[in-house]
Amino acid sequence: MTEVLITSTIAGRRRAALLALVLAITLGLSAVQAGSGEAAQPAPMPRVGLVCTTGVGGEATSPIFNLTTKTGYINLPDGNTAYMWGYSSGSDRFQHPGPVLCVNKGDTVTVILHNTLQVPVSIDFPGQHGVLADGLPARPERDGTGNITSLTDTADAAGGTITYSFVADHPGTFLYQSGTNPEQQVRMGLFGALVVRPDNGASSYDRAYDSEDSEYTPGEEFMALLSEIDPYQHAAVERGKHFNINKYKPRYWLINGRGFPDSIADNGASWLPTQPYGALAQVQPFDSVDHPRPALARYLSVGTEDYPFHPHGNNGLVIARDGRPLKSDTDEDLSFEKFAINIGPGQTWDVLFRWYDAEDYSPDNPVPVVIPDLANSVIGTFYSGSPYLGSRQTLPPGSSTLNQCGEFYIISHNHALYQITSWGATMTGPITYMRIDPPEPNDC
Numbered sequence: 001m002t003e004v005l006i007t008s009t010i011a012g013r014r015r016a017a018l019l020a021l022v023l024a025i026t027l028g029l030s031a032v033q034a035g036s037g038e039a040a041q042p043a044p045m046p047r048v049g050l051v052c053t054t055g056v057g058g059e060a061t062s063p064i065f066n067l068t069t070k071t072g073y074i075n076l077p078d079g080n081t082a083y084m085w086g087y088s089s090g091s092d093r094f095q096h097p098g099p100v101l102c103v104n105k106g107d108t109v110t111v112i113l114h115n116t117l118q119v120p121v122s123i124d125f126p127g128q129h130g131v132l133a134d135g136l137p138a139r140p141e142r143d144g145t146g147n148i149t150s151l152t153d154t155a156d157a158a159g160g161t162i163t164y165s166f167v168a169d170h171p172g173t174f175l176y177q178s179g180t181n182p183e184q185q186v187r188m189g190l191f192g193a194l195v196v197r198p199d200n201g202a203s204s205y206d207r208a209y210d211s212e213d214s215e216y217t218p219g220e221e222f223m224a225l226l227s228e229i230d231p232y233q234h235a236a237v238e239r240g241k242h243f244n245i246n247k248y249k250p251r252y253w254l255i256n257g258r259g260f261p262d263s264i265a266d267n268g269a270s271w272l273p274t275q276p277y278g279a280l281a282q283v284q285p286f287d288s289v290d291h292p293r294p295a296l297a298r299y300l301s302v303g304t305e306d307y308p309f310h311p312h313g314n315n316g317l318v319i320a321r322d323g324r325p326l327k328s329d330t331d332e333d334l335s336f337e338k339f340a341i342n343i344g345p346g347q348t349w350d351v352l353f354r355w356y357d358a359e360d361y362s363p364d365n366p367v368p369v370v371i372p373d374l375a376n377s378v379i380g381t382f383y384s385g386s387p388y389l390g391s392r393q394t395l396p397p398g399s400s401t402l403n404q405c406g407e408f409y410i411i412s413h414n415h416a417l418y419q420i421t422s423w424g425a426t427m428t429g430p431i432t433y434m435r436i437d438p439p440e441p442n443d444c
Helices: 012-027 231-238
Strands: 064-075 081-089 101-104 108-114 148-150 161-167 172-177 191-197 221-229 252-255 281-283 295-301 307-311 316-321 336-338 341-343 348-353 408-414 431-436
Touching (some): 081 231, 172 295, 191 221, 191 295, 221 231
Parallel strands (some): 064 108, 101 191, 221 295, 281 431
Antiparallel strands (some): 307 408, 316 336
């Protein structure tokens, strides 16, 4: 059953942004950010869900990615902006976070890094085996005294190039990020997601891993990449000043590079030209006949502390962590349900989830609750006028709704409540929704 949402008052500028945001969702806009990587993404950008960047050049099993370091700015929920570094696809404009690299198990993956920054930069691939750098085994770099200065080989400052390659020998969800001065470079935005897909075989459903029990509904695959920003560090880097890392303290927390309410905007929203990835999850109700498979959420974190991410009213089945399926040596299923996904620094979690009305409420089986009178009610922006999925009814005079077809919206957010603020502005940060559409056919 949907929730009636009560939110704090946000500054007028953010209210206007929220109105534009939900209007875009209501109208089903599919705006694609100009220059956001058309060469690497020949298919239209999906309105919601995971946005894959595929390799260009090479053979079908040997994808090649060109990533270029860029600088730019992102919009923050309190009206501020932040100076960032980032990986962009080819010659495309700056984006945050980096492109989602999608490959298949067994692919020989090549990533060519072009560095435009004034410092050496690298890409580290946690979870991948046998990574080569310019054809030789990748290895840490050290200074003259033997101290490690980078976890892997670097591209020289101001124009350097380096080529990494590896065989994607097992499926999963992984991070890629700078291995050079990570306490600065990763926090400045040099990171992204790498998705290695298995062979689905003859299955009509997609799989997260090789086993049949990791199947999910095609089109219901979502990313939640969690990160943080200390604006003082970013201001210091922009001005070329020293930043005392001992004073590092995040003031902003983001999901897929955005804060709420921008987080629920479409992928490629026109007013977020450098932040292409939304976080809204849009699903159909689980049904053993018509919709028998769950959705898949890929959680990743580049933060410095645990992020207890909590989808309201919806336990998830954790099927893998750090790109490894939860199986014993004898292939025993070790997956488990979780009320909140407590993602640690550098971790990835793969979670299957589904929504169904356990009580099967409908006008013929009404909710056994006395509805309070209007004076004691607050009508939420997304409320349809009815507590039943697929039903829309007249709202009280003066009310307005952006509900399209009687769908439900259920909030998801970090359960560490200080993380859903933006330098003190409440109800911002890593917040999103799960949208449940009525069973098909519908008029959504």
